[in-house]
Amino acid sequence: GYRFPEPALLLGPKLLERFQGYIATWLACRPLWIGRVDHNPPRNYPSPQLWCDFLGSGLATQSQGAVPKGKDPERKGLTVVEKRKTVMRDLFGDDVLDTQGDLFAPEGSVGILHLANPPQCLTQRITWEIFELGFHYELQDLNRYLAHKCWVDDPTSREQLLHSIFPG
Template sequence: MFAAAWREAGKNLQRVSSSLMDPGYRFLKLTLFVNVSMPERKKIYLFNWLSAHALWISQVDLHSPSRFPSPQMWRDFLNTIDTDPLPLTQTALRKLAVWDILGEGIINLAQGLAGAMEEITWQGMQVKILSLSNPPLWFIQSLLWELYELNFCYELYVLDQALIPNPWTSSDEMWLTHQTLLYSIFPGESSLVMWSESLPQDSHKLGLCATDVLTALPYINKFCHLLSMWPGAPAHLQYLVKMKDQDDREVYVVFSLACRFYVQTAFDFLGQQPSLPCMFQFI
């Protein structure tokens, strides 16, 4: 649904509302991992991200920075930012900018392989550092799936805050209610819990991407409910959609409408292809 919505979306840059959204990336682009051909470089990239990603998620979630790194800044980070003073070259200045955005704690966690332990924990699993130079396919697929989900979740989060700021600023009670609604679109309890759980073991943990319509339906309704508050939202999104005698056509119609509205709105404010959820490849 999301992929089809992107294919149909208007992509004229004149649609984009400039200056409303930070142009940086809350999480790194997946191509930074996919396009690395040198085994040792891939190992360093993966190790640095796995070392720092839990703390970075918490920073984005709890104390969101005012700026976010560009793709080049993320590449510099994955390459390892030297903590020793550097001569003021253009590269060094860019790395200092990365330090300023990500913070000292993140930089100190991602200091490359020197002195690294033999294993690192990710998604409740122990991952051998030596395996990162040529990681198993399931590991890369799972890691990329997590990045898809993280990017989608937090782009949705920041778009919602920009488009309807009132629930986020009017009162603590309204803020909590609205945040709970947003988190309910995703499997897991809430907030960071969804990223600390083990990888999905069945389609019931896939939320909007569950292959079974009945499983996905509660998440679809929450997604539509959230979007219905946005400016210009189709009126149909205001109403709870239900299965009628195992007939899922209405669900598909409404979900397709929601996907098209979300993708177009996201492009209009981000100025780039939005991050979209994807199917998980079960181990």
């Protein structure tokens, strides 16, 4: 799987509603997910399809008890997409579902209602950040794999060096 969604997912949707939903859901889950990856990484990361289903799920704007349109509340069993959403909810927890009001974006706070027509600059910054996050963690993995023995006696300096590459 992938630690972070493919940036093309945020740029790919042709429908404006889907594009808005992807951005809103990513901004809602972003701080939770980065914290999870940093401090309590899952054993398996989501597949590209799971990321696509999750970002397209509209979790950032749904209420927990809402029944999706066209769904029979008495129907038994979950669809494939619903199963994938459940997997993502298990990864993120229910905190993502409570998002209302403002979301934090790379350029500061953004009202969820302002995502009705997201500015191009915002989508560019989000895309850049996702690429940068992916590179950041891949560099850490590469360093851990290739240079592990060099830092055995001084893991703190290793962390300081890596953090100096990506301040903030």
